[in-house]
Amino acid sequence: MSDIKKHLVSHISHALTKISDDKAKALEKILSDNKLPFYKRPDEYTQHLLPERGLAILLSKTICSAVSLRGNSGVVLNPEAWDLNEVSDYVRQAMRNFPNIENEPVGSEVYLGGSFWVYATGDERAKALAAWHEAKELCTQGYIAVDSLYFSGHREYQVNSDLFRIWFGDFDSNPKLLESARSVLSRALGGFQQQLMMLSYSGLNVYGPRMSERRENAGAFSDVRIIPDEWGQSARSPKTCILGQYFFDPSYTSESLRNLIVGMDDDDMQVSRGGCVLHEATHMFSNTVDAPLSEDVLKAVGSEERSAQGYGAKACLTLAKYDSAAAVNNADSYRIFCEATVYKSKVRPGGFP
Numbered sequence: 267m268s269d270i271k272k273h274l275v276s277h278i279s280h281a282l283t284k285i286s287d288d289k290a291k292a293l294e295k296i297l298s299d300n301k302l303p304f305y306k307r308p309d310e311y312t313q314h315l316l317p318e319r320g321l322a323i324l325l326s327k328t329i330c331s332a333v334s335l336r337g338n339s340g341v342v343l344n345p346e347a348w349d350l351n352e353v354s355d356y357v358r359q360a361m362r363n364f365p366n367i368e369n370e371p372v373g374s375e376v377y378l379g380g381s382f383w384v385y386a387t388g389d390e391r392a393k394a395l396a397a398w399h400e401a402k403e404l405c406t407q408g409y410i411a412v413d414s415l416y417f418s419g420h421r422e423y424q425v426n427s428d429l430f431r432i433w434f435g436d437f438d439s440n441p442k443l444l445e446s447a448r449s450v451l452s453r454a455l456g457g458f459q460q461q462l463m464m465l466s467y468s469g470l471n472v473y474g475p476r477m478s479e480r481r482e483n484a485g486a487f488s489d490v491r492i493i494p495d496e497w498g499q500s501a502r503s504p505k506t507c508i509l510g511q512y513f514f515d516p517s518y519t520s521e522s523l524r525n526l527i528v529g530m531d532d533d534d535m536q537v538s539r540g541g542c543v544l545h546e547a548t549h550m551f552s553n554t555v556d557a558p559l560s561e562d563v564l565k566a567v568g569s570e571e572r573s574a575q576g577y578g579a580k581a582c583l584t585l586a587k588y589d590s591a592a593a594v595n596n597a598d599s600y601r602i603f604c605e606a607t608v609y610k611s612k613v614r615p616g617g618f619p
C-alpha cells in the first residue's frame with residue numbers, strides 16, 4: 267500500500283475515534299453485511315488488510331461523509347454497491363478531494379490507530395483512550411508538584427520535596443536536578459496539550475501463530491508491531507504509543523492506582539495504564555531513556571544482570587540515591603513520581619521507604 271493510502275487509513279482511524287460506539291457498531295454491520303470483516307487478521311499472503319471496498323465504505327462514512335463523489339459517467343458513486351470500477355473511482359476521488367491526504371493527521375490530542383480498529387475490542391479501545399487522559403492528568407500533577415518546589419512556602423512543599431528526593435535525588439545540593447525534571451515534565455505536558463498522539467494496538471488479539479512468525483509490520487492497513495512481554499513502546503514520527511500485551515492484562519496493569527498502594531516490590535510490579543502512556547510520552551516528547559544501571563546501582567539493587575535498566579520502583583529508588591543525573595533522564599522514574607504525586611494519599615500511609 268502506498269504511503270498516501272497509509273495516511274488515508276490514519277485519517278479514517280482519526281475520524282473513527284471521534285464517532286460514538288453506536289455509530290461504530292453500525293459501521294461494522296455495514297462492513298459485515300458486505301461480507302467485509304472489519305476485524306481481519308493479516309496473514310503471510312495478504313498485505314492489504316482492508317479491501318478497497320471496505321476502504322471506500324469507511325471513507326464514505328467518515329472523512330467523506332459530507333461529499334457525494336461522482337464517477338466518470340456523472341453518477342453518484344455508492345461504495346456499498348458491488349461494482350469494482352466504481353469503488354476504485356471512489357477511493358481515487360476521495361483521495362483527490364481530501365486536502366491533507368499526503369500527511370499524517372494533525373491535532374492536539376489522541377486517536378486510535380488502524381490496528382485498534384482491526385484487532386482490538388471495544389473494551390480495549392475504551393481502556394486505551396482512558397489511559398491517555400489519565401496520563402495527561404498524571405503529567406499535569408507531576409509538573410505542578412515539581413514547580414511547587416520553587417516556592418518554599420507552597421502548602422504542598424514538604425510532601426512534594428520528599429517525593430522528589432525519593433525518586434530523583436537531593437535537589438537542595440544539586441538544583442540542576444530540579445531544572446531537568448521541570449524541563450522533562452514541561453515538554454511532555456506540552457506534547458499532551460499540543461500534539462496528536464496515535465495509540466497503536468499490540469495486545470492479545472494479534473497474537474495468532476502466524477503473527478508471531480512475522481514479528482512485525484504484518485499489514486498495510488494497520489501499524490501493528492508485535493511487542494510481547496511489554497507494556498508499551500514509542501515512536502517519534504508520527505508520535506505513536508504502541509500498547510503491548512501487558513497493558514491489556516489486568517495482572518500487570520491496573521485501571522488506575524487510585525485504590526492501590528503503589529507497588530514497591532519489583533516482583534509484583536504494577537503499572538497504571540495512564541502511567542504506561544506517560545512513560546512513553548516522556549520518551550517521545552522529552553527524549554528520556556530507559557537508563558542503563560551503573561555498577562554502583564547494580565550492586566545496590568542486588569542485580570547481576572548487566573543489561574538491567576531503570577524499570578520499576580526498586581531500580582528507580584536506587585537510581586535516585588546513587589545516580590541522580592540518570593534518574594532525571596529515566597522514563598520510569600517520571601512514571602512513578604507522577605503516579606505517587608497523584609495518589610500520594612494512598613501511598614504507604616506510614617511514609618516511603
Ligand SMILES: [Zn+2]
Nearest residue numbers: 545555556597
Ligand atoms: Zn521506556
